[in-house]
Amino acid sequence: MPVYKLHYFNLRGRAELARLIMSQAGVEFEDVRFERTEWPALKATMPFGQVPVLEVDGQMLAQSNTISRYLSRKHDLAGKDDWEQALADMYADNINDLMTGMRPAFLEKDADKQKELYEKFMTETVATHVAIVEKQLEKNGTGHLVGKELTWADLAYYGFFSFLVEKFGEDFLKDASHLKSLIALVAELPNIKKWVESRPKTEI
Incomplete structure (x- = not known):
């Protein structure tokens, strides 16, 4: 099972769908949250300088719907065809x-x-x-x-x-x-x- 880390502000916002997908799928993930005051120091470490970002075994994936689509397909929540x-x-x-x-x-x-x-x-x-x-x-x-x-x-x-x-x-x-x-x-x-x-x- 991959090691998932989801990076986002301490909000539901655009990261919550990915959290819901992983929760429904019953897969463990690290919910890495930070405050807006911490963002300037973190921004340069993220692809395209934005979040949410899903870290999968150390590899970084950006864009909220891309993340959710990837997770849904991995865990049988994407649709049958x-x-x-x-x-x-x-x-x-x-x-x-x-x-x-x-x-x-x-x-x-x-x-x-x-x-x-x-x-x-x-x-x-x-x-x-x-x-x-x-x-x-x-x-x-x-x-x-x-x-x-x-x-x-x-x-x-x-x-x-x-x-x-x-x-x-x-x-x-x-x-x-x-x-x-x-x-x-x-x-x-x-x-x-x-x-x-x-x-x-x-x-x-």
């Missing part, structure tokens, strides 16, 4: 877009402006996406985004949308029973439940 893998990639890339879309609100220092940006993000970007995905979950008819079994796409949606529920409540899911069910399904997976209960408590 090429088409399912492509669909899982598609959903994971959508979550990446949503995270990018939330970034301006997260970085905003003015409290009133930040609240305004978050409200706009939830009522426009998130609401539109939820409506689309709800129809796709209903069409697939398995309780999963892709195929009949759990993939990293399901973990990606759980990771992001469970965070939104924590932060904003679940009213935005009132017309999305299938997405709510998916989030609940993943939350009750024993390995995911164990990880969530044991991980450091962070705002994001």
Whole structure:
């Protein structure tokens, strides 16, 4: 079994999906976290000067979705064939877009402006996406985004949308029973439940 070390800030952020994948797969990994004040000294040691970075037996792999895709394929969470893998990639890339879309609100220092940006993000970007995905979950008819079994796409949606529920409540899911069910399904997976209960408590 490879020795995994995941390097990231002391946040869920763009590293949490990789953590969820490894946790669900039941593989051990070292969760290497650091504070933002430590980053300038570490930046030059990372490929492309960014994180997350997955260290696999001493070799370094950057880019959050590349890391998660690699781990999902290694541990049977990528989809059963090429088409399912492509669909899982598609959903994971959508979550990446949503995270990018939330970034301006997260970085905003003015409290009133930040609240305004978050409200706009939830009522426009998130609401539109939820409506689309709800129809796709209903069409697939398995309780999963892709195929009949759990993939990293399901973990990606759980990771992001469970965070939104924590932060904003679940009213935005009132017309999305299938997405709510998916989030609940993943939350009750024993390995995911164990990880969530044991991980450091962070705002994001």
